Amino acid sequence: MATKSLLARKNKLSKPNEQLRFLSNGIFADGKLPSFAKKLKASEQFPLNPNTIEILQINVGYMCNQVCAHCHVDAGPDRKEIMTRNTMQQCLDVIKNTGAHTLDLTGGAPEMNPNFRWFVEEAFKIGVNDFIVRSNLTIIRSNPKYYDLPDFFKKHNIHVVSSMPHYTQDMTDRQRGSGVFKLSIKALEELNAVGYGKEGSNLQLDLVYNPTGAFLPADQKALENDFKKALKRDFNIEFNHLFAITNLPISRFLEYLIASDNYEDYMFALVEAFNPTAVANVMCKNTISVSWDGYLYDCDFNQMLDLKVASKVQHISEYNEKVLQNRGIITSQHCYGCTAGAGSSCQGSVI
Amino acid sequence: MANNYYDSSDLKKFGEITEWGEELGNKFFEYYSKVFEEGALSAREKSLIALAVSHVVHCPYCIDAYTKDSLQRGITKEEMMEAVHVGAAIQSGATLVHGVQMMNKHKKLSM
Numbered sequence: 001m002a003t004k005s006l007l008a009r010k011n012k013l014s015k016p017n018e019q020l021r022f023l024s025n026g027i028f029a030d031g032k033l034p035s036f037a038k039k040l041k042a043s044e045q046f047p048l049n050p051n052t053i054e055i056l057q058i059n060v061g062y063m064c065n066q067v068c069a070h071c072h073v074d075a076g077p078d079r080k081e082i083m084t085r086n087t088m089q090q091c092l093d094v095i096k097n098t099g100a101h102t103l104d105l106t107g108g109a110p111e112m113n114p115n116f117r118w119f120v121e122e123a124f125k126i127g128v129n130d131f132i133v134r135s136n137l138t139i140i141r142s143n144p145k146y147y148d149l150p151d152f153f154k155k156h157n158i159h160v161v162s163s164m165p166h167y168t169q170d171m172t173d174r175q176r177g178s179g180v181f182k183l184s185i186k187a188l189e190e191l192n193a194v195g196y197g198k199e200g201s202n203l204q205l206d207l208v209y210n211p212t213g214a215f216l217p218a219d220q221k222a223l224e225n226d227f228k229k230a231l232k233r234d235f236n237i238e239f240n241h242l243f244a245i246t247n248l249p250i251s252r253f254l255e256y257l258i259a260s261d262n263y264e265d266y267m268f269a270l271v272e273a274f275n276p277t278a279v280a281n282v283m284c285k286n287t288i289s290v291s292w293d294g295y296l297y298d299c300d301f302n303q304m305l306d307l308k309v310a311s312k313v314q315h316i317s318e319y320n321e322k323v324l325q326n327r328g329i330i331t332s333q334h335c336y337g338c339t340a341g342a343g344s345s346c347q348g349s350v351i
Numbered sequence: 352m353a354n355n356y357y358d359s360s361d362l363k364k365f366g367e368i369t370e371w372g373e374e375l376g377n378k379f380f381e382y383y384s385k386v387f388e389e390g391a392l393s394a395r396e397k398s399l400i401a402l403a404v405s406h407v408v409h410c411p412y413c414i415d416a417y418t419k420d421s422l423q424r425g426i427t428k429e430e431m432m433e434a435v436h437v438g439a440a441i442q443s444g445a446t447l448v449h450g451v452q453m454m455n456k457h458k459k460l461s462m
Contacts, residue, residue: 168427211423218423222394226425268363 003067005076006252013255014074016306023249023333027264033271036335043276048284048329050298053321055287057104057300057346058083058091060116062292064108065142068163068176070210070253072304075108083292088119090316091290092126098321100288101129104346106300109139111146124156132159134208134346137187138180150187150194159204160196161243161346162188165212167230175212188237197239206241208348214262216269216340217244220349243348246270248301248337270336278343281350284329290316298329300346305334362412395424402431403438 197205343350369376405413
């Protein structure tokens with residue numbers, strides 16, 4: 001598996017335009033498969049418009065201690081994009097003054113941002129209904145300076161959402177890198193030890209399941225039951241919910257699909273599984289994604305494709321929920337990933 | 352037309368069999384999807400049975416389909432291979448148990 005980002009490897013897929021071009025050519029240009037817009041039109045859901053903005057998903061930087069094979073962010077230790085304290089302050093002002101009630105911090109590894117703890121403390125003071133940190137788990141054990149993160153999370157009532165693609169080492173390490181499974185188990189034990197994911201505790205610990213290859217997730221509830229049974233049996237680990245998230249065909253997962261000659265079959269599978277009912281609940285309907293440099297996007301995937309919101313408000317410094325409410329959501333073929341089967345979002349399936 | 356008997360892309364066209372026999376085709380697919388629903392057996396257990404049977408009946412389409420289905424359900428490669436061995440054991444057992452018939456016949460015909 002690669003140990004550097006597409007960007008560091010100077011791979012042409014590191015460029016958003018190249019990815020978008022790829023996703024519009026081939027099977028979509030020759031009519032073998034309908035474009036996402038055409039599919040939305042056929043189910044009378046085009047253009048896609050947002051509902052009330054409830055969630056602010058903030059990407060505080062692309063730096064990460066891992067280089068996962070499926071990463072849609074193309075994150076890694078070599079990525080230097082980091083949100084400044086100034087931009088964080090602008091995010092805090094938005095949380096304070098608008099209707100968004102859920103804060104969702106992502107990355108990279110959000111904990112690697114030097115202002116991460118300051119930001120959490122400030123946001124905690126303001127008070128949000130649900131304060132999510134997407135932690136890759138291994139960061140907690142990667143360096144002694146992160147060892148106290150479970151206590152820090154607990155102190156600020158953080159809702160921890162962590163990636164765990166399988167309850168076995170083999171499948172986890174294939175996707176996330178050698179040694180990741182063991183470190184993740186250790187981190188989960190420590191989160192459990194301070195009360196996370198335990199019955200009767202308010203400290204929420206959810207796991208994210210991403211398929212470890214060119215296939216779609218099965219039923220989320222069945223997977224959750226299997227994960228709970230296996231992690232309890234093998235490691236005495238407990239957690240609250242499992243979110244099954246479909247891999248979207250962008251960035252490093254797109255690279256993998258092409259290199260393994262799975263791209264066309266995967267896109268056929270996504271299109272075949274298109275579920276018009278899932279469209280009503282996709283996350284771009286109630287979420288705004290903020291990039292490390294403060295620009296606004298319909299979702300974290302559009303952020304990576306550099307598809308900024310179609311609104312005169314483009315930056316967190318000029319945030320206006322009414323103006324943003326009236327935008328049309330920008331879509332391309334990657335959006336099939338969120339509408340397949342039971343749908344997919346950062347909170348798992350949507351129906 | 353492909354110049355070989357099996358073409359993996361034909362699996363996508365399976366549904367087209369209803370075009371030449373709508374009623375029976377539809378009844379089959381309805382039955383098929385009902386069979387694989389959660390029941391007294393879990394959908395996961397059914398997937399492993401299907402994978403084993405796919406090997407026994409030598410169906411390459413089924414092997415593709417249920418390998419993928421197993422992956423989607425989080426079934427490990429060890430579980431999948433064990434299921435294939437169950438199929439193989441039954442199949443080889445079915446051959447070998449006929450050895451009794453051979454022995455019976457041999458004994459009957461021999462002095």
